[in-house]
Amino acid sequence: MEEIRQFIASITPMNDDDWQLFSSKLEMVNVKKKIVLLKAGEIENYLSFITKGAARVHIPLEENDVTFGFLFENEFVSAYDSFLTRQPSEYQTETITDTTLWRISYQDLQDVYQNTDSGNAIGRRMNENMYLLKSKRELSLLSKSAEERYLDLFTERPELIKQIPLKHIASYIGVTPQALSRIRRRIY
Amino acid sequence: MEEIRQFIASITPMNDDDWQLFSSKLEMVNVKKKIVLLKAGEIENYLSFITKGAARVHIPLEENDVTFGFLFENEFVSAYDSFLTRQPSEYQTETITDTTLWRISYQDLQDVYQNTDSGNAIGRRMNENMYLLKSKRELSLLSKSAEERYLDLFTERPELIKQIPLKHIASYIGVTPQALSRIRRRIY
DNA sequence: CGCCGAGTTGAACTGAATCAAGAAACGTGG
DNA sequence: CCACGTTTCTTGATTCAGTTCAACTCGGCG
Numbered sequence: 360m361e362e363i364r365q366f367i368a369s370i371t372p373m374n375d376d377d378w379q380l381f382s383s384k385l386e387m388v389n390v391k392k393k394i395v396l397l398k399a400g401e402i403e404n405y406l407s408f409i410t411k412g413a414a415r416v417h418i419p420l421e422e423n424d425v426t427f428g429f430l431f432e433n434e435f436v437s438a439y440d441s442f443l444t445r446q447p448s449e450y451q452t453e454t455i456t457d458t459t460l461w462r463i464s465y466q467d468l469q470d471v472y473q474n475t476d477s478g479n480a481i482g483r484r485m486n487e488n489m490y491l492l493k494s495k496r497e498l499s500l501l502s503k504s505a506e507e508r509y510l511d512l513f514t515e516r517p518e519l520i521k522q523i524p525l526k527h528i529a530s531y532i533g534v535t536p537q538a539l540s541r542i543r544r545r546i547y
Numbered sequence: 548m549e550e551i552r553q554f555i556a557s558i559t560p561m562n563d564d565d566w567q568l569f570s571s572k573l574e575m576v577n578v579k580k581k582i583v584l585l586k587a588g589e590i591e592n593y594l595s596f597i598t599k600g601a602a603r604v605h606i607p608l609e610e611n612d613v614t615f616g617f618l619f620e621n622e623f624v625s626a627y628d629s630f631l632t633r634q635p636s637e638y639q640t641e642t643i644t645d646t647t648l649w650r651i652s653y654q655d656l657q658d659v660y661q662n663t664d665s666g667n668a669i670g671r672r673m674n675e676n677m678y679l680l681k682s683k684r685e686l687s688l689l690s691k692s693a694e695e696r697y698l699d700l701f702t703e704r705p706e707l708i709k710q711i712p713l714k715h716i717a718s719y720i721g722v723t724p725q726a727l728s729r730i731r732r733r734i735y
Numbered sequence: 736c737g738c739c740g741a742g743t744t745g746a747a748c749t750g751a752a753t754c755a756a757g758a759a760a761c762g763t764g765g
Numbered sequence: 766c767c768a769c770g771t772t773t774c775t776t777g778a779t780t781c782a783g784t785t786c787a788a789c790t791c792g793g794c795g
Contacts, residue, residue: 418690425690440682443675449686472668479667480660486674487631493681494628498637500688501721502606502613505783525742533689538783540743693751713774726751728775 360385362410363461366433370484377475384467388460396436396460399451403441405462409434412458415527419451426531429455429519436460439489455523500533506542508532548573550598551649554621558672565663572655576648584624584648587639591629593650597622600646603715607639614719617643617707624648627677643711693722694730 360382367373373381388407390396397403399419414436417426427450430436441448442465463471471478499508509532513520520528529539548570555561561569576595578584585591587607602624605614615638618624629636630653651659659666687696697720701708708716717727 427685427689440679443679472671479671483660483667483671483674486671486678489678490674490681491628491631493678493685496685497615497681497688500685501615524740526740534782535784536742537744537785541783544743712772714772722750723752724774725753725776729751732775 360387360461362433363408366408367481370488371477371481373475373477373481377471377477380475381463381471381478384463384471385461386463388462390454390458390460392454392456392458394454396452396454397438397441397448397450399449400447401441402445403438403448403452404465406435406437406439406442406465406468407460407462409436410459410461412460413455413522414452414458415455415523416450416452417527417530418449423526423535424530426527429516429523429527429531505532505534505538506545509539509542510546548575548649550621551596554596555669558676559665559669561663561665561669565659565665568663569651569659569666572651572659573649574651576650578642578646578648580642580644580646582642584640584642585626585629585636585638587637588635589629590633591626591636591640592653594623594625594627594630594653594656595648595650597624598647598649601643601710602640602646603643603711604638604640605715605718606637611714611723612718614715617704617711617715617719688721693720693726694734696720697727697730698734 363385364373364378364382367378390412392412396407396414397405409430409432411432413432414430415426416428416430416436416438417424436452438448438450438452440446440450445465472482499511503511509528512528512532525539525543526536529536532539534542551573552561552566552570555566578600580600584595584602585593597618597620599620601620602618603614604616604618604624604626605612624640626636626638626640628634628638633653660670687699691699697716700716700720713727713731714724717724720727722730
């Protein structure tokens, strides 16, 4: 749980009382690898902080699903659109490896927002960061080639390339596994 | 200025004192059409609410620039990445038509966040909405064709198709003007 | 051991980019 | 208000990146 406090402190200070309330709402969950956390079509009820392991957010399709993100230690995993809008999620979330999560429910988070001074400040900062991530992704999708996106991923997250099946990386970059296989060959 | 209060009230209530502080920071600006509000490479210092007119956010390039969004009345225009990070903006913002803006500076907004109860709550909600918009765009870019994106735009914003040059729409959809011209011909 | 999912490779096809040229619309100054 | 020049849009021909379909290899694990 200390990781979470650290993470929050790195965004904005939170006083002890507020931390008390917030942390009382957190629930620890251990999940095996390749387990679906949220099925597409359901409403996301949790925002989960990963303290160990890794997860993936995607839209499952018969052939070649579409991957929206990989999440690792000290990051949040959630079908956050659905969490915010309370509408059925287009996305599915699942673990990649055995994973430990600390999660808070939608209602509990609303309570924290309403009853703490720092909650909204942290929430605002966190949402700003979420925005920045998506914004960067938009830029990448609109103005870079698949090959450039692969190389970017390679430099930003070298560990990811090794741990995660090529087909998932391909679907994150926005191409088929075959195309990524060829891009790879071209590069080396 | 009443539009802005309405807009904020539609997100989350703001008490009179907080509104007093916030509105005292707002500055009205009238700008002619096709005027650059923020040049790419500069640091964005304003978050601007449009009460009349329209604007565009893009990356200017020799041939075919890349468009990230069109903003109309009751929406905010800003190179928001740069505004948040205080780093030089990759994006440029400019008016499309004669436009009236109410803007707040970065420092003034931080003051509002620090000195009001409702500021962070509204900021959080606004940033959630910003996130949702970008998230929707990511989904569209990854899982739809250029033609589908054009048709989506057509149903969501019929007025836009008429008012805005095809080449800007093309660069928003992520294709060249030639390609969009052909998509159009195919459809009708 | 056998099977199955993951990755690779090939061949044919497709949507969009690029290069190029001409037509239409637009706005600005005389 | 017209004439000119510039931008915007269209159309054609060629090229290219990536898709699709298909076959084959490899490695793990049940």
